[in-house]
Amino acid sequence: MKAGIVGLPNVGKSTLFNSLSNAKAQSANFPFCTIEPNVGVINVPDPRLLKLESLVNPQQVLPATVEIVDIAGLVKGASKGEGLGNQFLGNIRETDAILHVLRCFDNDNIVHVDGKVNPIRDKETIDIELQLKDLETVEKKLEKVKRAAKTGNKEAQKELATLQKVKDGLESGVSVRAVELDEDDRKTFVKPLQFITDKPVMYVCNVDEDAAVKGNEYVKLVQEAVKDEGAKVLTLAVGVEADIAELEDFEERKMFLEDLGLEEAGVAKLIRSAYALLNLQTYFTAGEKEVRAWTIPIGATAPQAAGVIHTDFEKGFIRAEVIKYNDFVEFGSEAKVKEAGKLNVEGKEYIVEDGDVMNFRFNV
Ligand SMILES: Nc1ncnc2c1ncn2[C@@H]1O[C@H](COP(=O)(O)OP(=O)(O)OP(=O)(O)O)[C@@H](O)[C@H]1O
Ligand SMILES: [Mg+2]
Numbered sequence: 001m002k003a004g005i006v007g008l009p010n011v012g013k014s015t016l017f018n019s020l021s022n023a024k025a026q027s028a029n030f031p032f033c034t035i036e037p038n039v040g041v042i043n044v045p046d047p048r049l050l051k052l053e054s055l056v057n058p059q060q061v062l063p064a065t066v067e068i069v070d071i072a073g074l075v076k077g078a079s080k081g082e083g084l085g086n087q088f089l090g091n092i093r094e095t096d097a098i099l100h101v102l103r104c105f106d107n108d109n110i111v112h113v114d115g116k117v118n119p120i121r122d123k124e125t126i127d128i129e130l131q132l133k134d135l136e137t138v139e140k141k142l143e144k145v146k147r148a149a150k151t152g153n154k155e156a157q158k159e160l161a162t163l164q165k166v167k168d169g170l171e172s173g174v175s176v177r178a179v180e181l182d183e184d185d186r187k188t189f190v191k192p193l194q195f196i197t198d199k200p201v202m203y204v205c206n207v208d209e210d211a212a213v214k215g216n217e218y219v220k221l222v223q224e225a226v227k228d229e230g231a232k233v234l235t236l237a238v239g240v241e242a243d244i245a246e247l248e249d250f251e252e253r254k255m256f257l258e259d260l261g262l263e264e265a266g267v268a269k270l271i272r273s274a275y276a277l278l279n280l281q282t283y284f285t286a287g288e289k290e291v292r293a294w295t296i297p298i299g300a301t302a303p304q305a306a307g308v309i310h311t312d313f314e315k316g317f318i319r320a321e322v323i324k325y326n327d328f329v330e331f332g333s334e335a336k337v338k339e340a341g342k343l344n345v346e347g348k349e350y351i352v353e354d355g356d357v358m359n360f361r362f363n364v
Helices: 013-020 047-056 086-093 119-150 154-171 183-193 217-225 238-246 250-260 266-277 302-309 311-315 325-331 334-339
Strands: 002-006 038-043 060-062 065-070 097-103 201-206 232-236 280-286 290-297 317-323 344-346 357-362
Touching (some): 002 086, 013 097, 013 201, 154 183, 201 266, 217 232, 238 266, 290 302, 302 357, 317 325
Parallel strands (some): 060 290, 201 232, 280 357
Antiparallel strands (some): 280 290
């Protein structure tokens, strides 16, 4: 899974990137600080991993990971080559989800490229740029499809009609995800084009420390503005999150969070929300060598889950031994779970559930 961060220049994108990943991006108080995209890996925090570690005592623990891309800020006209963002929108096309950072804090020392803090206007500016980029994509594709449709090809005519709707929508400021389309047509003709505005989006309201828990007026405006989109709005004191991420010591982190009135780092919540946004879930493997979290789509079968570890596991899948996470914790070890008759043997049709502790049997 891969997520991309977008937003105006100087709104806290790289700061967010730094609070999420252990890669270090340059963040500073001037627009277009970021030029080349930053790519990092996020470890997905999961308290269940710590619990499994304490029970199994493995040589290593490997969390699930998400890749994250931080690009240059976008400005009005970015899609026409204004600023630096446009050339990097390609990096965003390759991601599975968008984190849209909105500046929701006042601070006269931090430059706002459009002069005044206004998250609603900022959001529109970015949306328009992303829509214009998608318009380019659909126009290019339409050229080809039109030719095929002229020859009388029925499928091409259907595709033409679908893409025309997308184009009309984009031209009137509607993101691809909000254009009304037949679900099958969307899957066949629209999904493969990887439109940026078709990706699930989460709005990250970057607030100052005082608003970390309750948000502020700007956040309320954002929530109101996007309520029909069904998109998630997250309030995050991004600057503070970056400071917390710097702390190595667990206790120190905890104290810092308590001072702010937070139970956990906001980025943990953000990552969980991103999982939900993408319909992803986690299963575990727990052996003496390693305890590890794996990411799979909700609804994945046992062989598909095995395939995330290795394609051979999927091809040669025989069966899976499954322990429910709660049973593992209750009985304390695989052997004890077995004794209690709580280890289930499952076949190819088994739909994996979040938190399953799995063992695969396969032929190579
Ligand atoms: N919540 C906040 N409160 C106060 N200052 C903040 C907050 N979030 C970020 N900043 C500051 O804003 C400045 C810009 O942050 P950052 O470099 O992350 O922006 P950016 O969106 O990546 O910009 P660019 O598009 O230019 O790369 C930095 O000085 C950062 O410390
Ligand atoms: Mg930056």
